[in-house]
Amino acid sequence: MPPARTAYHHGNLREALLECAEQMLERTGVGEVSLREVARQAGVSHGAPRRHFPDKQALLDALAENGFERLGRELDAAVQEVDGPFTVRLTAFARAWVNFASRHPALLDMMFASKNRPQADSLRRAADRAFAASSAMICEAQAHHDIVDLDNDQAATAILATVQGLTALIVSGMLPDRSPDDLIADTIETLLDGLRPRS
Numbered sequence: 001m002p003p004a005r006t007a008y009h010h011g012n013l014r015e016a017l018l019e020c021a022e023q024m025l026e027r028t029g030v031g032e033v034s035l036r037e038v039a040r041q042a043g044v045s046h047g048a049p050r051r052h053f054p055d056k057q058a059l060l061d062a063l064a065e066n067g068f069e070r071l072g073r074e075l076d077a078a079v080q081e082v083d084g085p086f087t088v089r090l091t092a093f094a095r096a097w098v099n100f101a102s103r104h105p106a107l108l109d110m111m112f113a114s115k116n117r118p119q120a121d122s123l124r125r126a127a128d129r130a131f132a133a134s135s136a137m138i139c140e141a142q143a144h145h146d147i148v149d150l151d152n153d154q155a156a157t158a159i160l161a162t163v164q165g166l167t168a169l170i171v172s173g174m175l176p177d178r179s180p181d182d183l184i185a186d187t188i189e190t191l192l193d194g195l196r197p198r199s
Contacts, residue, residue, distance in 0.1 A: 014052045014062075016042045021063050026106045035059060064114040065126045067107050072130030074100050079133055086137070086146040091188045093134055094163045098184060101167040131156070148197050162191050 020041040024033050035049045035056055042048075053059040078096035079089050101108050115123035138155050141147045147155065166187055170180050 013044065013048065017049050017052065018063055018066055021059055022107060025110060029106060030110050060110060061114055061123060064111040064123055067111045068126035068130040071100050075130065076133045079137060086141040087189065087192055089137055091185050094166065094184050094188050097163045098167045098170060098180065101164065102171050145197060147192065162187060
């Protein structure tokens, strides 16, 4: 494929391989991704990927780390673009999450599966960086008594479970009569009503 070969000759082989690997991942699933097939899709020799990735796991780890970096940028941008109470910022976070997860379902699954492998410290650090701003947002909300003062991980898990569940509902079309934006906003409001302190 001429475009991939041109990119390779300009020193972009690694990026071209990651792009082809992600496309294959979304089309066929992680089990079908191989260095040889990624090389074929990129239009390079079957041995060329080993200059950057010694084996398939190294390729997947690089793809997962890249995914966390992209996810983090999108989440951070969404939260930073809005100003207002915690409800508004959390809704922006949720919309960004649903948007990313809807566009990259297989990648997201692989990212979280990969970071939980033993000896995947770099991926866990990448995941921590991706969620650093949202974790700080939760801590700030607790400090201002917008939500109850419970363990940060516990609050983050409840939020993540909610937005990932929303993603599944939206992608599957289970609630066709409601717009995704309205569904996200209403669900976040309901979640926070349950988390707010009771007088």
